Amino acid sequence: MDKLLTILLLSILIFGTASNGISGTASLANVISVKASGKPGAYQFSVEIESPDKGCQQFANWWEVLNSSGKLLYRRILFHSHTDEQPFVRSGGPVSISSSEVVWIRAHMHPQGYGGDIFKGTIAEGFKKAEPEIPFPLELEKQNPQPDGCAF
Numbered sequence: 001m002d003k004l005l006t007i008l009l010l011s012i013l014i015f016g017t018a019s020n021g022i023s024g025t026a027s028l029a030n031v032i033s034v035k036a037s038g039k040p041g042a043y044q045f046s047v048e049i050e051s052p053d054k055g056c057q058q059f060a061n062w063w064e065v066l067n068s069s070g071k072l073l074y075r076r077i078l079f080h081s082h083t084d085e086q087p088f089v090r091s092g093g094p095v096s097i098s099s100s101e102v103v104w105i106r107a108h109m110h111p112q113g114y115g116g117d118i119f120k121g122t123i124a125e126g127f128k129k130a131e132p133e134i135p136f137p138l139e140l141e142k143q144n145p146q147p148d149g150c151a152f
Contacts, residue, residue: 027052028116029060029107032087034127036095043123044093045074049107051116053081056150061110065095068102070136072143080151099123104132110150113141 029051038044051060059081065074076092097103099122106118114136121127 027109028112028114029063029109030117031063031105031107031119031129032117033089034105034119034121036123036127038094040098041096042094043097044091045076045095045105046089046091047076047105047107048087048089049082050087051082051107051109053083053086055081055083056152058112059083059110059150060107061147061150063090063092063105063107064140065097066104066106066136066140067097068104068133070134070140072140073097073103075143075145077145077147079147097123104130104136106136108141110147 029049031047032050033048035046036043037046045065047063049060049063053059060078062075062077064072064076067073074092074095076090078090082088095103102120102122104118104120105127106114107116108114109116117129118132119127120130
């Protein structure tokens, strides 16, 4: 039993969590693709998210668009868990940016928070997975709009 516990603890230390088939950071919401359409000042984003939803106790509860300084430009609230729909795509907007403005798109997991895979890019050049260049402000998590519960 001690050997099994040691192996489990080492696995958690090395890999972060037991794998559940979800890419990226397994216990968090990961953005896996981003598409945008529309016109300058009013773009619509379609964001594909993969998350280990388990019902209202653990689910991806929003995705958001940040500018390169970390300012919240748009937040799309997700009103329910997606336990049987993985990955899933949800669209939102309008987002008031130019086609050349660099933005970051990331998802939030209730109750864990941020930390999954995020995307960076522009409307003109597209979006791809990237590591943040600056730490985003911690108070963003408390900024409105906020979810008002979970439907299911």
